[in-house]
Amino acid sequence: MPPILRKLLLWPLHLIAGLAGWLLALVIVFEEWGWEPLQRVLARIGRWPGLRWIEGAVRSLPPWGAVLVFALPSLMLLPIKLLALWTIGQGHVLLGMLIIVAAKLVGTAVLARLFTLTQPALLQLRWFAWLYGHWTRIKAVLLARVRASWPWRVGRVLKRQWRQRWQAWRAR
Structure with a gap:
């Protein structure tokens, strides 16, 4: 097969692979952005007297127990996500989207802490x-x-400029 024909046939696959890579990268960036701060919030909550005991019990689980506990939040969030889809189907798009965002934030926080x-x-x-x-x-x-x-x-530059303006405003 001539190289030009091969390139012509393969360009859609390269395009799809590139788009999938960028989509996956955006998901990873979202998880990275939320993972650490949300985990720290739950770590602070985990220091409360009753929850400290639960965290100790989770830490001491054997490997397969850890797998079950780690998978549990995903299963528990499924009905909430289905509720959000039902809400969207009933015409309450904003409420459904808010439920999905809240479930994503809570799910990320819980998974980060459990991990x-x-x-x-x-x-x-x-x-x-x-x-x-x-x-x-x-x-x-x-x-x-x-x-x-x-x-x-560009986002990093804008973030730095915003932070400098915020600090200057607070200093006044």
């Missing part, structure tokens, strides 16, 4: 350690690509 608590147990499972290693490498490559992009660099 922090169960990570040592989860990494004892060979398949999880393998998946986690591959995921962190893929995530690093995608984040490097996003951080090198023009929109990311």
